[in-house]
Structures are given as C-alpha cells and as structure tokens.
Amino acid sequence: MKTGNAELICTGSELLEGKLNLYPPLFHERLAPLGFTLTREQSSGDRLADIADCIKGALGRADLVLVCGGLGPTFDDLTRQAAAKALGRRLVGSKACAQILALNFGLEKLPPNLKDQAVIVEGAKALENANGTAFGEVITQEHKMLALLPGPRNEWEPMFGSFLNAEIKDFFRRAPLTQAKLRLAGLGEPKAEALLKPAMRKAPALRYTILAGAGLVDFIISGPGPAAVKRAAARCAKAAGPAFYGEGDLTLAQAAGEKLLARKRTLAAAESCTGGLVAKLATDIPGSSRWFLGGAVTYSNAAKVRLLGVKPATLKKHGAVSGECAAEMAAGARKTFGSDYALAVTGIAGPDGGTPDKPAGLVWFALAGPRGTRVLRREFRGGRDYVRARAAVFILDELRKIIK
Numbered sequence: 001m002k003t004g005n006a007e008l009i010c011t012g013s014e015l016l017e018g019k020l021n022l023y024p025p026l027f028h029e030r031l032a033p034l035g036f037t038l039t040r041e042q043s044s045g046d047r048l049a050d051i052a053d054c055i056k057g058a059l060g061r062a063d064l065v066l067v068c069g070g071l072g073p074t075f076d077d078l079t080r081q082a083a084a085k086a087l088g089r090r091l092v093g094s095k096a097c098a099q100i101l102a103l104n105f106g107l108e109k110l111p112p113n114l115k116d117q118a119v120i121v122e123g124a125k126a127l128e129n130a131n132g133t134a135f136g137e138v139i140t141q142e143h144k145m146l147a148l149l150p151g152p153r154n155e156w157e158p159m160f161g162s163f164l165n166a167e168i169k170d171f172f173r174r175a176p177l178t179q180a181k182l183r184l185a186g187l188g189e190p191k192a193e194a195l196l197k198p199a200m201r202k203a204p205a206l207r208y209t210i211l212a213g214a215g216l217v218d219f220i221i222s223g224p225g226p227a228a229v230k231r232a233a234a235r236c237a238k239a240a241g242p243a244f245y246g247e248g249d250l251t252l253a254q255a256a257g258e259k260l261l262a263r264k265r266t267l268a269a270a271e272s273c274t275g276g277l278v279a280k281l282a283t284d285i286p287g288s289s290r291w292f293l294g295g296a297v298t299y300s301n302a303a304k305v306r307l308l309g310v311k312p313a314t315l316k317k318h319g320a321v322s323g324e325c326a327a328e329m330a331a332g333a334r335k336t337f338g339s340d341y342a343l344a345v346t347g348i349a350g351p352d353g354g355t356p357d358k359p360a361g362l363v364w365f366a367l368a369g370p371r372g373t374r375v376l377r378r379e380f381r382g383g384r385d386y387v388r389a390r391a392a393v394f395i396l397d398e399l400r401k402i403i404k
Contacts, residue, residue: 004038007062009054011069011079012151015043023068025211030160033223036176037207046070051082051176055146059086060241063144064168069151071134073113078287079148080121080137087139087146089122097126097135108315121148127163131155137223138167143300145171178226180233184217184243185252185397192217192240199235206232208210214386214395217243225365252393253281253288256400260341265402268337269295270308270329272320273363277392293337298329306383321347321358323375326366334368341369341403343395363391367402374402 015021026362031038032214039062044054051070058065070079084091092343093151097118102108110118117133120126127136128375134150136159147164148158184192189212196219200208203214206223219236222287223229245255269278282288296307299359300345301320304310309324309332326344334342347363366377379389 003177004034004036004063004172005039006031006064006066007058008038008041008069009044009051009058009067010041010151010298011044011046011051011067013076013210014381016045023153026157027068027234029068029179030165031064032094032177032179034165035172035176036168037177037222046076046078048078048082048085051079052085055083055086059141059146063172064145066147067147067273071136071148071150073116075132077134078238080119083137083139083146083148084121089139091119092122094118094120094126094135100128101133120329123183124148125167127159127167130158130162131154136164136253138164140171149262151286175224177222177224177227180221180229182219182221182233182237182244183244183246183248183250183252183255184219184240185215185393185400187217187243188212189217192219192243195239195241196233196236199232199239201389202235203228203232212277214389217399224262234299242401245397251270251281251285252396252400253338255292256396256403257282257288258286259400259403265336265340265403266291266293267399268293268333268339268342270342270344271295271297272299273349274305274345274388274392275299277388278343278345278395281392281396296336297356304329308336319358321362321364323364323366323377326364327368327373327375330366330368341367341399343367343399345391345395347387349384349391349392351384361387363387363394365391365395365398367398369402371402371404374398 008024010021010023019367021043022148028038038402042054044050067079070077080091098110101114101118120137121139124137129135132150132155137148139146189210192210206221209220221229221232233404271278282292298304298307301315305312308329310328314328326346329344330342344366348354348360350360361380363378367374378394380387
C-alpha cells in the first residue's frame with residue numbers, strides 16, 4: 001500500500017538560534033494513523049519570503065503540507081501572508097472568525113490586534129482555537145492540502161484532534177498505517193539495531209525507525225496490516241531481551257511502578273546529583289502515590305548525615321561519591337520512609353568537580369530491598385543535563401529488573 005507524503009514546516013527564528021524543535025515526532029504519531037509518512041521537516045525564520053519559499057517547495061513534493069507557527073497577532077507572525085503569496089491568493093476578512101473572537105472576549109468591537117486574527121487566506125476553511133486567538137486554516141488545491149496551525153502545542157494539538165484529523169481523513173481517504181512502538185532501556189542505538197536486525201529481516205516490507213535518547217530507545221514498526229505489525233513487534237520484543245520494557249507511551253518509571261504495584265511493594269528515593277529527577281519521573285505518573293512514598297534530595301554532606309543517617313566516617317574515608325555512601329543513602333531512605341525498596345544516586349554531574357580518581361560523569365548507585373543492597377558504578381560522558389538524565393534512567397531500569 002502506498003502511503004501519502006507529508007511535510008512539516010515549523011516557523012520561528014528561535015528555531016534557528018538554539019531552540020530545540022521537538023514537534024516532528026509528535027506530528028509523525030498523528031499522521032501515521034491517517035495513512036501519511038512524514039518525509040521532511042523544515043525550520044524557517046520569520047521572513048515572509050523564506051516561509052513562502054518553504055511552502056511552495058513543500059507543495060511541489062508532498063500531498064499534505066503542515067505549517068506550524070506564525071499565526072499570532074505580532075509583527076513577526078507572517079505565515080498567513082506567506083501562504084497567500086505561495087498560493088497566489090488574497091487575504092480576506094472572515095466574519096465568522098470575527099464573531100467567534102467577539103463572543104469569546106465579550107466584545108462588541110474587536111481591537112486591531114484581534115481584528116487581524118480574523119483575516120484568513122482566500123478560500124481557506126478556518127479551524128477554531130480552543131486555547132488561543134489564532135485560527136488554524138485548511139486550504140485545498142487540486143489533490144493537495146495545506147494546513148496552517150498555531151505554534152504553541154496546547155493550541156495546535158487540540159485543533160488537530162478536534163478538526164484537522166477529520167479534514168485530512170475526509171479529503172484524502174487513505175487507509176491508515178498500523179504502528180507499534182517498542183520501548184527499550186539500557187542500550188544505545190547501535191546495539192539496539194544489532195539485536196533487532198535479524199527480526200527486521202523477517203518482515204522487510206514493514207517500515208522501521210529507531211529513536212535514541214539518554215539511555216532509552218524507541219523502536220517504531222509501521223505497516224498497512226495490523227497482523228503483520230503485531231507479529232513483527234512480538235519478534236522484535238523477544239530479540240531485544242531484557243532491554244524491552246513495554247510498548248506505546250509507557251515510561252520506564254511506569255514500568256517499574258506497575259511491577260511494584262502488582263507485588264504490593266513500595267519505593268523511596270535518595271538523590272544527590274540528580275536533584276530529585278527520579279522522584280519527578282515517578283510523580284509525573286497519576287496515582288504513583290500508591291507505590292512511591294517519597295524522596296530526599298540530599299545534595300550536601302550535612303543533609304546526607306542528618307536526613308539519611310550516612311555516617312560521617314563513611315564520608316571522610318570514601319567521600320560522598322562512593323559506593324559506600326550510596327549504600328548508606330539507600331538504607332537510610334528505606335528506613336526513613338518505611339518502603340520495601342529504596343534507590344540512591346550520588347555522583348559528579350559536571351562539568352566541574354571531577355578529579356583523576358573521580359571524573360565528571362562518575363555516578364554511584366544503590367538499590368536496597370528485601371534481598372539486600374546492590375551497589376553499581378557507571379561513568380557517563382556528556383554535559384550536566386545528559387549525565388543526570390542517564391543516571392535517572394539507569395537506576396529506574398535497574399530497579400525494574402530487580403523487583404521480585
């Protein structure tokens with residue numbers, strides 16, 4: 001089955017000046033069930049000519065073009081003008097859009113900035129914005145569609161689900177793609193590929209994508225047949241072995257939490273270099289209080305002694321970044337919170353603070369549980385945020401594996 005080609009254009013000079021664009025995977029997930037493959041993503045600055053050039057080029061290649069951003073009321077929001085230029089159409093005032101804005105704001109007469117928001121590309125269908133003033137727009141031309149969406153996620157995401165999804169489905173009438181997303185932990189992209197390649201070769205007609213993060217890998221399988229995708233997912237999950245922890249949007253913290261909950265066990269955390277990141281990942285999950293009792297961020301030595309009962313002699317002899325300190329932190333957290341399991345993380349996130357014996361990126365871990373305490377040592381290479389993220393992922397993965 002031939003899939004449709006879609007391209008995404010994200011506007012905003014900030015995307016060219018250091019801001020990370022996280023939107024492509026989000027759009028990919030929404031387009032696949034509609035029978036589309038995201039084949040290209042472009043970032044454009046706020047110049048009208050640049051945006052128009054991106055739109056014109058994309059329409060020459062793709063069946064569906066999505067433009068995200070540049071629909072607000074400020075001087076640098078020029079996506080509507082760029083779309084009109086690329087299509088050779090005029091901008092026109094929409095009475096319906098003006099009435100919606102007037103009703104939403106309880107106004108008899110719109111001020112200039114809101115009046116501008118009621119201007120759309122000639123022939124466009126406006127999509128109402130539940131969380132802002134910028135209307136989305138859908139413009140069809142022969143067998144192609146151009147969709148303009150506001151930039152903020154809390155605006156375009158509801159708009160996509162409530163309106164654009166149906167517009168794309170009705171216009172193109174493509175058979176949906178089936179997707180399976182396998183979630184792996186504790187290995188990098190090359191190792192994941194090596195493990196999964198034999199299983200991939202058994203279904204070469206399917207599409208495979210590997211997305212790697214800080215100690216995590218998402219492996220996405222796409223295809224037209226649900227049965228074929230399901231069989232391939234089962235083969236790949238088996239090939240991944242212990243690295244496979246779940247499917248879909250299941251997080252590593254959720255996977256560990258579900259195992260704790262199923263066994264009626266509880267967890268506490270003692271953190272130093274991760275600064276509460278493990279606790280955050282746990283408490284991001286609704287209902288996690290059923291298995292996560294609490295955590296202590298003991299960044300200083302004094303806090304480790306006072307809150308967790310780490311012995312001053314341990315700190316003096318081995319230092320805060322040591323297996324001995326990690327073990328006492330975990331034991332102290334388990335005692336303080338009365339949990340079945342407790343984890344501890346202590347290390348040097350960097351970039352400063354390292355020594356030849358204890359370099360930046362060195363992290364010691366401990367897991368205390370009914371069967372005793374396990375101590376682990378790892379060195380991570382990267383910036384401060386990366387080291388902290390890797391440390392949090394590593395200890396949650398080890399926790400997941402030891403819960404009995």
